[in-house]
Amino acid sequence: MNAGISARLITTPIYYANGPPHIGHLYSTVLADAFHRYQRLLGRKSILTTGTDEHGSKIQKKAMDTQQDPRVYVNHISSQYRALFEECQIDFQDFIRTTDSSHLETVQQTWSKMSENGFISKKQHSGWYCLPDEAFVPEDQTELVNGNMRTSKESGHPLEWTEEDNYTFSVCQFQETIHKWLKDNRIVKPHLFMGSLDSLFSSPIPDLSLSRPTSRVSWGIPVPQDPTQTIYVWFDALLNYLTMGQKHNIWPADVHVVGKDILKFHAIYFPAFLLANDLALPKRIFCHSHWTVDHKKMSKSLNNVVDPRQAMSITGPEGLRYYLLRQGVPGYDNNFDEDKLVHYFNQELADTLGNLLSRCTGAKLNPEQIRKPVNQELLDLALLSPLARKIVESQERLPNQVTECFEEFNFYQGITAIMDLLRATNTFVHEEQPWKMKDNPSRRDLVIHLSLESLRIAGILLQPIIPGISSNLLNKLNVTNRLWSGVTETGKEPVPLKMDGAVLVQKIK
Template sequence: MSIRTFMCLRKYSSETKTSKFFTTPIYYVNANPHIGHLYSSIIADAAQRWQRLYQKGADVKFSTGTDEHGSKIQRAANKNDTSPLEYCNRISSQFQRLANEFDVDYTDFIRTTCNEHKKTVELFWKAIENRGHFYLSGYEGWYSVQDETFLSNSQLKQKQENDGTESYISAESGHPVEWTTEQNYMFKLSNFRNDLEYWINRNEKVIRPKKFQRILLDLLNQEDGLHDLSVSRPTSRVQWGIPVPGDPSQTVYVWLDALVNYLTVSGYGRDETTFQKYWPPEVHVIGKDILKFHGIYWPAFLMAANLEPPKSLFCHSHWTVDSEKMSKSKGNVVCPFERATTYTTDGLRYFLLREGVAHSDGNYSDTKILRILNSELADTLGNLLNRCCSPTLNPRQTFPAIESSAFDNVSSLEVTKKLIESVTQLPEICRIHYDDLNFYKVADAVMETLHAANLFFESLKPWVLAKSPETQKDLDVVLHVTLETLRATGILLQPLVPNISKNLLDKINVEEGRRYFTDLGSFSWTRNDFIGIPLREQRDVLFRRILLEDETKKAKKL
């Protein structure tokens, strides 16, 4: 069946669904979490938070979890002198901790070792099998044990060993390969080439950023063609996995098993109402190392089972550390839990989303994160709030009402006009960037507005206005306009830094039910009915400046 026909048959393919399903990849439990895992999670979290911010009362399902089968897990468990399940339990708990500590607000945490998932894999296998897309065959080819996949000749490159001999490695991962002969179940991937090409080209948002769309099209059009895919392994070689339904001598290929997690979460085969509600996923967030599995294998599996592919894949690049690739051997793997003790969880979230650009690798640097967090969160945002709430400038501790004549006077100044224009345009600018998942552009736009607010504040010199009763009304306007700017930026920053935003909005007493995108449809200086709002009493610093070790010692001496 052509996907063109297939898409028309799906009763919900042309509907605008009000329920949305967002996912992180599920993380392989052969090692503890690092900032690359956190980056994937917070991209997906910011995307689903934006959906709930933009559409008040939005019905969102958001899943994350762990991938726990395969020969690498067997080896890791043996190396740690424990059973595979005990090993999985320990590492999976670290990924759940990662989500919880960094406010990844998931609705579902899926583990591929749970019984519910095993049943879903069995159902999905049978759905594909019943449509004639599997066959049993002797298979031989180059196999990467570390990547747990067979590779075609075009996916290999030669490597010269120290003794002068030559071997083959994966061109993508660099892992060694070995020639393997075995009997496997094969999936007729080659039959889906045209359908995959149609899906990938369906619209510009199916594969984002565009460079990854080109990579997938190149894979489809490689010289030696799109090969059928081995989707099982002999149980004698891979015991730690889900048995093939009806054939316990074979284990389901770990990637087929893992990808089905999205179906498990959505209720496939168990709860048809829930499944129809949330399928297909709005966005799968993935790293570039798993693009082929999500952009070629996964949609082909779904088509073979007569299910609609995801609406969109958002693929991001990796993180280097001080311009070097992260690796255990170099000892430069960045642990998010350790860094959060210095930079806070919101601080680390902000840096990764602020500096990460999906189409190219980001560079993590402690020097850079310190500079950005101090400059933008502590000074530009936090200090502006502190000054508006200081007892010296705001002794009544209010978000003050303003008189129209005073506002007209202050708003006639060029610096005020620029700020008001910036604040007024900011919601729509951020909406466009959030819709494209360009979070760094959201941060840029918000900081540009906050810089305009700081310039406005400095130019109007409220500390001078506060000294005279005659200029109290002008002071009220300065405080009002600045606090309204902080309200707008606080609402818009919620997907990026949920805790900082909450503390800001709590401080200026914005009701929890008034923190949505729709609440930025108008601004307080345009309302005749606005009355003063008391500020809340908490005196916590919004984001405390991070001092270097020598600065901390100096501060203690003083």
């Protein structure tokens, strides 16, 4: 694989196919998609991958409980993820499934190389095993509940003492290298998540069990030359990135987008696997927090898991995309609220954005049906109005401001800045009342075309967030250069508006 100088590999986690997608899965994917779209608008080649993790004991049990063949079961679940992502305009170039034959080949080749190099050995492994997490949990990460039940401190799931023969991998031999790499390069963003990792590096990291007896877990990739063992599902799953990198000839990944509950696997175990194979480490791991409902963690037992399709039935896919990126603060847990979902859709997309476009492109205010460049003549007029001057300054400042936000995945801050400009522009139109300026066409031109310039800039900058709505807006304004660099290209000649009377965003009643 090449070094990926001219291309970027952006990945989502691959989602465990033991149930349908929920709002947290979609949030991870929309975050990665927005960053991927932003990269492409910068003129860079970007590859976005996503997919489903389809092996392991939980899926084996689910298939058994529903009296289905495991492959039939995962086919059904995987298709739900793919359909949701397509409906939400996720611009993925590849959708990997860990049951793909190409991935099986990558996993077994990687295993064989690590085994030949002496990094994997078979021995009796004993410890506290968590079936829901499909992992052994170190003693110091367990606790007794009600005096007699051992549970995982991290997940709260029950544990059982297990002794079995399997293959193990010594993580601690790479521990110092990985910790230094994480700290020196500030790999994990936001940096506040490094605290949880630092505590794990404070003592030797235990050996990682890399296989399970086939008698207990048969649904998975067999260990090469040992049919009595099945490869550990996390080893299998993490190597999906390598499968995708090899396929697209890009490595290392530019960024892995992950939830905070799986940060350890991506920041410790996966780098250890790569080091054991003499492969370059990822450039960035972007970690986000969880979504809650009524400030409580989503869980099936509480019956509060948010179905994305239910939310989409209210606002449509783009309304949900907008809400997740507008409301979601990656470093902190976010509370899902249907009232806010509707509020942002109506107040910001329908009113602030949609109504401004309708006003400024209507035949009454814009009888010529054109968009004029903001030339020096209009700028001279703008200096006479404090609010117009403020809007011009904001238009000039906004592209760099949004770029800084999007580079760090702070889409919520970028959206806020865009909406601040549009709100100021709406206020300007309301105060100037251009519909009363029949006898002052120069002043009316200032109001209309300065407002259309705000809409043009907003339309370009919002493309990673709401691609469909942005496209319709830019179509109406007849904007041809939609790249990020096009934000500062105001043009020199008037441009005719497209004759499209459709409402940009229909308000929810």
